[in-house]
Amino acid sequence: MALNQRHLNPQLGRILRTLGFDREWASGRGPYLIDRQGDEYLDLLSGYGVFSLGRSHPYVKEQLSRVLAADSANLPQLGVSTLPGVLAEELIARAPAPLDGVVLTSSGTESVETAIKLARAATGRPRILFCERGFHGLTLGSLSVNGNEEFRERFEPLLPACDPVPFGDLDALRGELDRGEVAGFLVEPVQGKGVNLPPDGYLQAAQQLCRAAGALLIVDDVQTGLGRTGRLFTSDHWGLEPDMVTIAKSLSGGYVPIGAVLASRAVLSAVFDSMERGVVIGSTFGGNDLAAAAGIATLQTIEREGLVERAAQLGDLLLELTRPLVQRFEIVREVRGLGLIWAIELGPPAGRAARRLWDAIERRQPGLFAQLVTVPLFHDHHILTQVAGHHMNVVKALPPLITSDEDIRRFATALEQVLEGAEEHLFRSYASLGFELGRRSLAARRV
Ligand SMILES: Cc1ncc(COP(=O)(O)O)c(C=O)c1O
Structure with missing residues (x-):
């Protein structure tokens, strides 16, 4: 202390x-x-x-020790290694349709930032809608879609074209979508701040409204995902088919910082549409072997136990x-x-x-x-x-x-x-x- x-x-x-x-x-x-x-x-x-x-899970520890002992070819950067590929495959095998590809990051906020970039680039539109009281992280992009004034004040100006709607209010969402130019609607399935549950039918209807408006539905499962709500992906409670899902936190097994954006092939192909654009999204430690091993061990443990x-x-x-x-x-x-x-x-x-x-x-x-x-x-x-x-x-x-x-x-x-x-x-x-x-x-x- x-x-x-x-x-x-x-x-x-x-x-x-x-x-x-x-x-x-x-x-x-x-x-x-x-x-x-x-x-x-x-x-x-x-x-x-x-x-x-839980803390100090023996299986996650063992798997991390194995990676260390193997002196793996970690982060070749101009090359790929096996573990991040396996993690991506395991995630997609369990994720709701149409999620088909993964961008690995090192935190929740980096996943959200990545989703914002993917949404803008894939749709060619600027606006991101988010919910009042929503929380998506504290770096500047994520802060721009943070619905809690106490976190935003003194850090402005934030990103332009980020607009709040009340959580659970379909008319407000429709109104903002009608104003046009919306790239995506970012929403926590259960809000972490206040633990607010979505009204019945809200997320399904929000998905329909987004589809009709050509906007992407981005579900932030960073806090709720990977089993916490009683489904592996929280979207599965309502049969949602989000265009993107962000995860992080518990994917770490409690050890190695990690995050991920799961996205549809349509989104990923629209953004990474040439060799030149192959590196426009990413970060040095995204997809490192220890983080990937922690993620794989976490998914295995969730299933085994x-x-x-x-x-x-x-x-x-x-x-x-x-x-x-x-x-x-x-x-x-x-x-x-x-x-x-x-x-x-x-x-x-x-x-x-x-x-x-x-x-x-x-x-x-x-x-x-x-x-x-x-x-x-x-x-x-x-x-x-x-x-x-x-x-x-x-x-x-x-x-x-x-x-x-x-x-x-x-x-x-x-x-x-x-x-x-x-x-x-x-x-x-x-x-x-x-x-x-x-x-x-x-x-x-x-x-
Ligand atoms: C829903 C949600 N999204 C994003 C984040 C940001 O994650 P991180 O703290 O790993 O950046 C959090 C953190 O509490 C969160 O609850």
Whole structure:
């Protein structure tokens, strides 16, 4: 932490100290993070969705060791190596039609940037439509299609011709498509910020509208993809046939940064239409052997361990255990999820006095109530969760797909206890916890 404060991200250090999340992490195993004292924490954040297979998966480790031991002909650049080809073949074999080719990258945001470039070049049109509250990464191209003001401010001007539409609003999408010149509509099938699920029929209808307008449908599966929602590709829930799909995060097996854009042959042929244009998209480390081996091992593990089905079952269990909390607690507004992307939204209680207190605290620090759930979950129950976005009273969980039924039950019980404490002592506990957070924040500021 001292080195972080001196050389890396001191504001992150302040946040961690304020919340009391500044553990000295020593190791990671399966769904657990383990601190220097040997205490295990159930990690329902999964490194923002990286650790679908859990941490330190033995098979991924073994495969990476084999690549290292083989002294493989990595990154010949003016040549090709085997592993990236195998990964591309394995991905396409499992992907929805009409996806037929792959561009390998090294992150989610690079995949999104690549998809934007492919869409513009393939259609010869400039405009990209994206969703309010959408999140696609933080480099400038991806930021231009980021629907969260807090990330955009102070980095403008961003790319021109990128226009937001409300998530779930087909009329707005139709209206923007009617204005013409749209290269593509970029959409997360389930929005990571806030964990917003698409209304019934939305994505299918969006696909039809895009087709009719000659615009490409680009599904960003970076967070949701590769099994998390209970399907290998989230598009499969609705039988979508997207023109492009972006993936990254869990494809890494938790080890090597990697991303990919899966695209239709029509898109790829339109962009790479001559030898001269063979290198207009790509990057030095895209398709390196270690990343490709991690990706192949990940796909194999997902299949061998039945993790897609497991995510669907665990997601059902989690909803079954936590949906009743809406009836049970006044401050619980909604519980929602698809497979293992899950959230609980809090809202003001009914009583007038309690509501006034809620409003007062919200005015001082929007989204504080969600922290009043994540903090006791961490300290009292050793469970790591996150707030689903800026100024939101939504607590989110992205459990590893290998999480046990017992740990899902443990989480549901812990959550119930935390909510019980919060509601029973609404005034006292909120006020004192709010005070405690304020005190810690002051103490952290002095450090
Ligand atoms: C849906 C989605 N797209 C893109 C990204 C960006 O990925 P990366 O952080 O690897 O650049 C994220 C990251 O959270 C994401 O959730």
